[in-house]
Ligand code: FES
């Protein structure tokens with residue numbers, strides 16, 4: 001079994017390594033377009049491109065579509081990774097980015113949907129508003145057969161579309177609907193959910209960046225009175241601004257804890273993260289874990305939470321002070 005997995009991974013690596021790491025626009029003329037998905041998103045191009053490169057968020061932000069992901073390689077050209085889907089099947093994925101043209105292509109390299117390509121063009125409308133046009137293409141092999149059949153018979157080969165539909169999990173096509181329409185509707189629904197989730201992430205990240213810039217002007221106070229322990233207990237987890245940063249006041253195993261409300265990775269929100277049995281919290285964006293007692297990162301990275309202020313009881317009031 002182990003040998004089987006290793007062989008698969010090894011051959012996938014070889015396939016990955018042999019692929020050109022650049023978008024070949026000429027191939028587009030050989031691909032059949034299934035249809036499009038369009039969306040206006042209130043974020044900057046910078047946030048959108050950053051999101052495309054960010055393979056690590058897939059299982060955390062899009063948990064209904066991905067269970068886990070393992071990176072093979074990444075660079076300015078994009079990334080290649082093995083994703084595990086919710087039904088535990090795997091998919092080798094590749095993303096190629098053309099930075100100059102704000103264009104990227106996701107290709108499914110293995111699994112049932114092998115060969116499907118998703119091409120995305122982002123266009124800036126305003127500083128913080130973009131249009132995204134997503135085009136879904138059939139696998140090249142299917143595209144060629146379809147093109148041949150169309151030119152020779154002028155018939156839409158429904159059986160072929162049915163096979164393609166089953167590849168992406170459509171086993172029943174609604175009455176009065178062609179398999180092609182079913183495929184397109186399914187993809188549009190999937191992408192609508194994915195972009196809802198991405199929009200939330202990108203907007204929250206932008207808000208955190210903006211807040212950080214504004215807070216830079218704040219001086220650090222010597223102390224901040226939060227209230228009596230009873231009052232603060234009613235508000236847990238309580239988020240407070242102290243100088244340039246936001247912190248969470250919380251309790252764990254009968255003790256007070258103060259820890260950063262923002263993840264040191266990409267400013268993910270930590271205020272709602274549950275404290276687990278080990279006294280750790282998990283960032284909802286990429287799953288990095290932190291020990292709330294000392295701020296240390298518990299995932300395989302160098303990141304630690306910002307040093308929190310000290311919490312003490314002064315004249316019956318919980319008070320934060322700079323350390
Ligand atoms: S923002 Fe990436 S793990 Fe927190």
Ligand SMILES: [Fe+2]
Pocket residue numbers: 051057058061062194198
């Ligand atoms: Fe995403």
